[in-house]
Every structure is written in structure tokens, then in C-alpha cells.
Amino acid sequence: MPVVVLSTSYHIHVRKRPEVLQPQIISHKDTQENGICATIWPLHNAKIKDLNLDEFKKAFNEATPLELTDILHTAEEQDFFHKCLIHTILCIIITYGGEGFARFKDDLTKTLPELEEKIEPHVTPVYPLSSWPIDESTIKGSGEVDKAFVEELKLKESLT
Known part of the structure; x- marks a missing residue:
């Protein structure tokens, strides 16, 4: 099994x-x-070998304290996040805004923000x-x- x-x-x-x-x-x-x-x-x-608890504990115990710069977006990340927010709002409008907005669905699909890591x-x-x-x-x-x-x-x- x-x-x-x-x-x-x-x-x-x-x-x-x-x-x-x-x-x-x-x-x-x-x-x-x-x-x-x-x-x-x-x-x-996911594989069982990827869930090694000993490795996790070691990484956790050796991690340095978080700094504010660890959680702030870079300029590129800010730009991408902003594009994602706009796309999400447009997606909601087009999906639930009725027939008048539904005609823009194909255009919206073409503007989906993408990253190389996926x-x-x-x-x-x-x-x-x-x-x-x-x-x-x-x-x-x-x-x-x-x-x-x-x-x-x-x-x-x-x-x-």
C-alpha cells in the first residue's frame, strides 16, 4: 500500500x-x-523523507531571530503583490458582476500575474x-x- x-x-x-x-x-x-x-x-x-523532524528541529534551533527586513517585501515583491491584489479584485468583479463584466473573462486570464517558481x-x-x-x-x-x-x-x- x-x-x-x-x-x-x-x-x-x-x-x-x-x-x-x-x-x-x-x-x-x-x-x-x-x-x-x-x-x-x-x-x-510530498515524500516522507522530506518531513524529517530531526532536520526541522535542527533548522529551527539554529535559526536567527527574525528581523523586520525578513518580512518586508522587496521592491519587486511589492510590485508583484500589488498586481496580485488588483487581479484578485478584477477577478471578483468579473466573476460576480453579472453579464456586463463576464465578457472580460478571457482578457483577465491573459493578465494573470505569474512567477517562475510554480x-x-x-x-x-x-x-x-x-x-x-x-x-x-x-x-x-x-x-x-x-x-x-x-x-x-x-x-x-x-x-x-
């Missing part, structure tokens, strides 16, 4: 003021509802998982999230 490297994003849902969220109420008005739901997806072209076009499959009644704010909550992933994805069974 091939090994697939996955990433996950999980969301915590806590409702402390259900009176504000009336349409979402499942239970009583005075209860607090906790839950976790998650989405997983394969990391594009991955090939591909579709990333996304797998939403069930929600679980886990309160991650407790000491054992994170462990329960991990256990839920393993059980939901039947990871133990796939190793045997």
Missing part, C-alpha cells in the same frame, strides 16, 4: 452565547456546545471528516482529536 502524506485542518466550534446563534441551536438555549470537525488533503508531491496545475482532493463531540480546551482534548483521526481514517487497520 503506498504511503500518502496528508495535511489536516481542524476547526473548533464553541458556542457560549447560543441566543445569538438561534438558527444553529441543537440543544437547550443555556448549554455550551463543543465540537471538532476536520478536513484532510494529500500534500502535493507547481504544475493539479486538483487537490479534499476529504471532510465527521464532527466529533470533543472539547479540546481540556487537558486530554488534543489527544482525543488525534485518537478520533486515527479511528475515523482506520489508520491502525491500514498498517496491518
Whole structure:
């Protein structure tokens, strides 16, 4: 069985003021509802050897503190970012602005800002998982999230 490297994003849902969220109420008005739901997806072209934790720790521990210049854009990066923002706004206008703007779609495609560093076009499959009644704010909550992933994805069974 091939090994697939996955990433996950999980969301915590806590409702402390259900009176504000009336349409979402499942239970009583005075209860607090906790839950976790998650989405997983394969990391594009990722290999297990690329996820070496020892190398990560070494790089992290040897990294110098961030300087302001580490996060500021260069003039070229500022220019590219500005072009991307304009393109995004135009994309929203053309996509949702009705028939009058839809005729500019081909022109917009031709003006897409590009960099030399890019991955090939591909579709990333996304797998939403069930929600679980886990309160991650407790000491054992994170462990329960991990256990839920393993059980939901039947990871133990796939190793045997």
C-alpha cells in the first residue's frame, strides 16, 4: 500500500452565547456546545523523507531571530503583490458582476500575474471528516482529536 502524506485542518466550534446563534441551536438555549470537525488533503508531491523532524528541529534551533527586513517585501515583491491584489479584485468583479463584466473573462486570464517558481496545475482532493463531540480546551482534548483521526481514517487497520 503506498504511503500518502496528508495535511489536516481542524476547526473548533464553541458556542457560549447560543441566543445569538438561534438558527444553529441543537440543544437547550443555556448549554455550551463543543465540537471538532476536520478536513484532510494529500500534500502535493510530498515524500516522507522530506518531513524529517530531526532536520526541522535542527533548522529551527539554529535559526536567527527574525528581523523586520525578513518580512518586508522587496521592491519587486511589492510590485508583484500589488498586481496580485488588483487581479484578485478584477477577478471578483468579473466573476460576480453579472453579464456586463463576464465578457472580460478571457482578457483577465491573459493578465494573470505569474512567477517562475510554480507547481504544475493539479486538483487537490479534499476529504471532510465527521464532527466529533470533543472539547479540546481540556487537558486530554488534543489527544482525543488525534485518537478520533486515527479511528475515523482506520489508520491502525491500514498498517496491518
